[in-house]
Amino acid sequence: MAQSRDGGNPFAEPSELDNPFQDPAVIQHRPSRQYATLDVYNPFETREASAAAATAELLKKQEELNRKAEELDRRERELQHAALGGTATRQNNWPPLPSFCPVQPCFFQDISMEIPQEFQKTVSTMYYLWMCSTLALLLNFLACLASFCVETNNGAGFGLSILWVLLFTPCSFVCWYRPMYKAFRSDSSFNFFVFFFIFFVQDVLFVLQAIGIPGWGFSGWISALVVLKANTAVAVLMLLVALLFTGIAVLGIVMLKRIHSLYRRTGASFQKAQQEFAAGVFSNPAVRTAAANAAAGAAENAFRAP
Structure with missing residues (x-):
């Protein structure tokens, strides 16, 4: 039976010379912290950053669409009022007076409807x-x-x-x-x-x-x-x-x-x-009537003049 290197104990720990992973040729090719390897590469980090940027862009576009939708809604309500007769059918609401008050509101005011956003x-x-x-x-x-x-x-x-x-x-x-x-x-x-x-x-x-x-x-x-x-x-x-x-x-x-x-x-x-x-x-109408009367008077005076 062959003698072991440590004096005949077959159960002794192997020495560094018996460990193939301690070979200098193997050690110099081990991955180090200076090099990126598959262990430190995480493809999900890039995907998460791209997803966050895309989400922010979508939220920005959604806010812009909401603003445009509100503006279109305001204009649609204005067109509906105009189709119903314009300001003639709009009931004045300012100042907000009770119905039993003998003085009625004098103006119509609705900032959310009449004023651009x-x-x-x-x-x-x-x-x-x-x-x-x-x-x-x-x-x-x-x-x-x-x-x-x-x-x-x-x-x-x-x-x-x-x-x-x-x-x-x-x-x-x-x-x-x-x-x-x-x-x-x-x-x-x-x-x-x-x-x-x-x-x-x-x-x-x-x-x-x-x-x-x-x-x-x-x-x-x-x-x-x-x-x-x-x-x-x-x-x-x-x-x-x-x-x-x-x-x-x-x-x-x-x-x-x-x-x-x-x-x-x-x-x-x-x-x-x-x-x-x-x-x-x-x-x-008052100005047009006054201008027409003045023009008619001037023309009549011109015809009467000798």
Whole structure:
């Protein structure tokens, strides 16, 4: 029997020389961390990345399709209203008054239906700005009333605060909010120009309201500091109104700049505004009748002349 290398023990562990996997020729061909092998290659990682990119692209396209579907739905509802008789069959819904009220709504307003989707946020913000300005005028009236109770010589300011509530609340809605609404609804250059002119004046008034010149009926910063010497509680109320006026003034300036940038991208121009104004004037039945009567009178006078 052959002798084993470790002294005749057949069950001894094989030495490195007896292990074929320890051969230097085999060791140098073993895979190392420096080389990519099938053990570290994962084909699912590439597929997962591609699937994530495809999913993101599909979600983006789905959002775009949803926006287009909403726009088509809005236009379809407009066409249905037009087919039923246009604005004649539309029932006014603003201001939202109860049915038993003798005064009925004067305007039709539906931002989601009449305003394109990309402008709905802007129009809604302006509507909230108008409501905030109305609320500020009501609080200003209460603050001026409290100031009048503390200082009886503030009667002029209290009287003007009543006038501002009664005057600015309806006029601001009709003179700058409705032109802005109609400008975005029908891409009207004329209404854009009307809005810019009147709302610029409104912004100046917002700033004057925030300043609060004594005797003008505005509970601004100056008026609040003057009343602070007489009554602290009333002064605090006036300071809160002044802070609200300041926020409205800042938001008004920001929205004026934003709407002007949107206006420049719509392709509107002063020439289009002139054309719209001329078309609107000559399409008015009263204007056409007056022009026809004037022309007939001129022709009759020409025939009578010797």
